[in-house]
Amino acid sequence: MHKLAGKKVLVTAGAQGIGLAISQRMIEAGAHVAVHYHSSAESAQALVAKARSNALSACAIRADLTQQAEAEHLIQEVDEQLGGLDVLINNAGSLIARKTLEMVDEEFWREVLDVNLTSCLWVTQAAVPLLCRNPHSSIVNMASLAGHKGGHAGSLVYSTAKGAILTWTRSLATELGPRGVRVNAVAPGLILGTSFHNTHTTEASAQATIAGIPLGRAGNADDVARAVVYLASEYDGFISGATLDINGGIYAC
Secondary structure (H helix, E strand, O other): OHHHOOOEEEEOOOOOHHHHHHHHHHHHOOOEEEEEEOOOHHHHHHHHHHHHHOOOOEEEEEOOOOOHHHHHHHHHHHHHHHOOOOEEEEOOOOOOOOEOHHHOOHHHHHHHHHHHHHHHHHHHHHHHHHHOOOOOEEEEEEOOHHHHHOOOOOEHHHHHHHHHHHHHHHHHHHHHHHHOEEEEEEEEOOEOOOHHHHHHOOHHHHHHHHHOOOOOOOEOHHHHHHHHHHHHHOOOOOOOOOEEEEOOOOOOO
16 A cells, blocks of 8 residues: 555545545545545535545546546646646446436437446546546446346346446556556445445345355445455556456456
8 A cells, every 4th residue: 555655546436335445545544635526515525625635636527527628627627736647547437327228218328338438438538638647546446246146126227338338448448557557446246335236226135245245244345445445556467457356256257
């Protein structure tokens, strides 16, 4: 973690759930942090206060990342307030709702893809010039076990988007590697204690999933955050184009 001391990090959706845990870990690692949020203003400001109390630079920036102009403005603000960018964590995303194939209409299809996939395009596209200013920089994308296995009933569109993030990560690693930018992803399984599963996963479904996890428990947000910090901290390493599965051993290809 000491490798991140003094690095400048942007965490999208960094004020709640897994993003909150990532932001906290980055601050503990001594990184200067830009916390993007959409609706969690109070939590974002608390993170800024925590960072500044540790003599770190920090800012909280609201943006709708499905809008290209707002994503570009976010990156401009990060550059102005942190003076550059070393690490981008593309964490923003949501299931939105569970809908089977017959229930999916054009509006829902576009909404889920925009939140989970198009947002990554706009933010990454705007951030790459900043990342390429540095001899070593990295991107960590948030995929999902659902992107590997297809997810539970009603997660068809979300799983499709997260499967695309896996390919997006490998393609970006190929394209940006010659410019000194590593790109990796994490793919969490059942991570309880977040608004995602509190909203979209029933207790019965969670217990059924846990019964099939070799380690015998669900994950938590910090399990994911530690893995993200590891991938980000290897800024001068040889890991790129990889996806780290965080699911207690349940994944089998």
